[in-house]
Amino acid sequence: MGDVVSETKAEQAERVIAGRYRLVSVIGHGSMGTVWRAYDEFLHRTVAVKEIRLPPGMPQSQADEVRERTLREARAIGVLSHPNVVTLHDIAQENGDPYVVMEHVPGSSLAHLLRSKGPLDTTQAAAVADAVAAALQAAHQAGITHRDVKPANVLIATDGRIKLADFGIARNISENTLTKTGITLGSPAYIAPEVASGGEVTHNADLWSLGATLFATIEGHAPYNPDGDIIATLLEVVNGEVPRPASDSPMAGIVSGLMVKEPAGRMTLAEVRRRMYGLLPEPGTSPFTAEEITGAERFIPAQPARSVEPDPDPQPQPAAEPEGPSLAADPGPLPFTPSPSPVEPVPVRRGVPRTLVYAAAALVFFAAAGGGFAAARYAGGKPLLPAEPTLIEQPVVQPPPSIQAGDLVPRVGDAATLKGAKGGVFTINVPPGWETFVEERQPKNLPASTRVHYLSPDGRYALTVERFPGFFDRHKVSQYKDAVQATWPKDAFVSGDPLAQPFGTGPEPGQYWKYNTVDAGSLRRTTYSNIIPLTVDLWVVSVTVPTVEEDTGKGALFDRIAPSFKVTP
Missing domain, CATH: 1.10.510.10 (Transferase(Phosphotransferase) domain 1)
Structure with a gap:
């Protein structure tokens, strides 16, 4: 396997972007892409090249939008010329994808x-x-x-x-x-x-x-x-x-x-x-x-x-x-033609009323999910997504939450890490219309992990897929559970007895784990998790619901979603 990895790195190092930027070595990996130390063979200087990374399964129309946005924003950043700002040199094109070329700062x-x-x-x-x-x-x-x-x-x-x-x-x-x-x-x-x-x-x-x-x-x-x-x-x-x-x-x-x-x-x-x-x-x-x-x-x-x-x-x-x-002005025609989406369009959500009830409900689930964008919005009582410009002042009737999510839709996720650990692609069935975002984490006393979050449109329910690459090189499942509990005050966390499950291929058996938490606002939630050892990696698939809905939440969501999780070879 080591020979294969070495050969792959050697092949990557030989890549030349836009006929002039030779990729030399990787500076860093992230969910946004890969940053390379590169050599500009035209101007004979070292540069940094960011390779934009599109997640698996992204519809072509969305991928084209990302490429266009990259070009538009490069125009905006390109106007900055200051000795205390990292300079953007170029946006190179290779096979229709943009590569951001920047000043290299040793x-x-x-x-x-x-x-x-x-x-x-x-x-x-x-x-x-x-x-x-x-x-x-x-x-x-x-x-x-x-x-x-x-x-x-x-x-x-x-x-x-x-x-x-x-x-x-x-x-x-x-x-x-x-x-x-x-x-x-x-x-x-x-x-x-x-x-x-x-x-x-x-x-x-x-x-x-x-x-x-x-x-x-x-x-x-x-x-x-x-x-x-x-x-x-x-x-x-x-x-x-x-x-x-x-x-x-x-x-x-x-x-x-x-x-x-x-x-x-x-x-x-x-x-x-x-x-x-x-x-x-x-x-x-x-x-x-x-x-x-x-x-x-x-x-x-x-x-x-x-x-x-x-x-x-x-x-x-x-x-x-x-x-x-x-944002800079429109950069003009794209170097590619946006393709129509091959998938069914996702209905536009109009924003959630700014009521205390739904702000609190969203906080319940985002603390479990690890925080981020939506938590920030709801911490201030703001809707998850911005309303459409023509409807900002119009009242929106919030539909009653329906835990019966209807037909589940297969989704492809990528839990690759900042350092590029492979084997992070997975599939899981998710209710239609749930939003996705990715979080890189470094828990105390545990390896770095990647969380892929899926959030219901009303913010009430959250699905999280977390991966710890190389977890079992030095750690045990009990350490993961201790780390989860350590993030909560003693009187705010109640753990159920774990049940051994016949899934996983790691050194420890898989576990089903349920726990209840109470946040600073006395809001209660219940999280159901499958802890899945796969060779040396640890995967955790969790669904978080309001505690008042925990029974129906388990049957309508967790029991339907969790068994569909599969890691792509």
């Missing part, structure tokens, strides 16, 4: 640097603050909101240059529908309160995220727990007290001026830079030594693949999805 991310050496000194923190603020000034003047400022997206080159990355190209193809609302999955520890509550994403949201990033820079840790329950974190961001730096760093006042809940009350970028004047290093010098940066690079392989704060590689690449003024 060095480390701020996230890795903080993990390897702890808090930065005042001069280093000031250099980071000034560089990121300057990058955001350029973006905002061009009408672009970054939307995901955090240490993982701040790059520090080996020569001391500081650049902001992750401006806009298709973050996660499976999130194509969800990200159109302007919410980015995966960074609740740095997300602005108005965004966490489902509000509009504006330039002011970047100011909060800059403050949270500077908080981590001087404190050595994020202002909110990046490894905690996502729902709890979002609610704390929205409703809790704003964290204040404990250190007496001169940067503490800037952090407090940026992390203000009222968006209009936040310190301006110009004021941030003005306050940096007396703290910056001497012109022409770098506050970072080569040993610090290269040390952080050596530190990278020992880090988890991903936590709630995504950090897939030492050079994060542009990947957010700008909205409104962030």
Whole structure:
């Protein structure tokens, strides 16, 4: 098998995109695609190339939409030319697919640097603050909101240059529908309160995220727990007290001026830079030594693949999805002709009324699913999907929830990991109209995992397929169950007795497991899970329903969905 893998890598390394970009080695994998270190044979320079990844089974019409959106957003990002912004060089075409060609920045991310050496000194923190603020000034003047400022997206080159990355190209193809609302999955520890509550994403949201990033820079840790329950974190961001730096760093006042809940009350970028004047290093010098940066690079392989704060590689690449003024003008005719969808079109959902009852109901299930976009929307009482523009002000009658989901539809999912672990493709029968999104996780004391979520249109029911590649190399099923229980207070988690099941091919037998949870709002839910060992991987198929509907939920959903799960060879 090792020979096969080596041969595949060798073949991949020989690929040449658009006749000039030779793919040399993989920098990082993610659900959004693969980032390559490449060589531009025309200009004789090293570049970074992002290969957009389309999930298995995506209808051709949706795939064409993703390609078109990539081109449109590249036009928007292409207007940015600033020394503190990772430059987009080109959009190459190969077999009709777009490849994003970017500046290659040898060095480390701020996230890795903080993990390897702890808090930065005042001069280093000031250099980071000034560089990121300057990058955001350029973006905002061009009408672009970054939307995901955090240490993982701040790059520090080996020569001391500081650049902001992750401006806009298709973050996660499976999130194509969800990200159109302007919410980015995966960074609740740095997300602005108005965004966490489902509000509009504006330039002011970047100011909060800059403050949270500077908080981590001087404190050595994020202002909110990046490894905690996502729902709890979002609610704390929205409703809790704003964290204040404990250190007496001169940067503490800037952090407090940026992390203000009222968006209009936040310190301006110009004021941030003005306050940096007396703290910056001497012109022409770098506050970072080569040993610090290269040390952080050596530190990278020992880090988890991903936590709630995504950090897939030492050079994060542009990947957010700008909205409104962030989008460039229509790039003109596509280099391909969009194909009609070969599948039945999915009915358009008009949005859910903003009632407390349904906000609470959705929270019940998203905490079990691991949080993300819809949890953020419902934490603020907002609908899961935006209403159509012509119907924003029109009342929508919420149909009564029907747990009888009708005919199930086979769906293809991909639980590949950030590091590209193979064997993640699966099929499962899902009720029609349920939305899909993907979450990369790094649980404490467990291997990195990938969760594929399916959500009912009204937000009441959730199906989750989670995969832990290589789980049984060092872990046991009991450790997985302990980790699930550890995410809840003792009085908020009640486990049923597991039942051994004759499925799975791993070193332990499969299990059926039921447990009940109560969140901070006293909302109760029930989760049914099949824990499935397959060789060295662990798969978990779970359905979460309101506890008041647990009996019918098991029969109408779990007992019908779970047996259909199959891993594609």
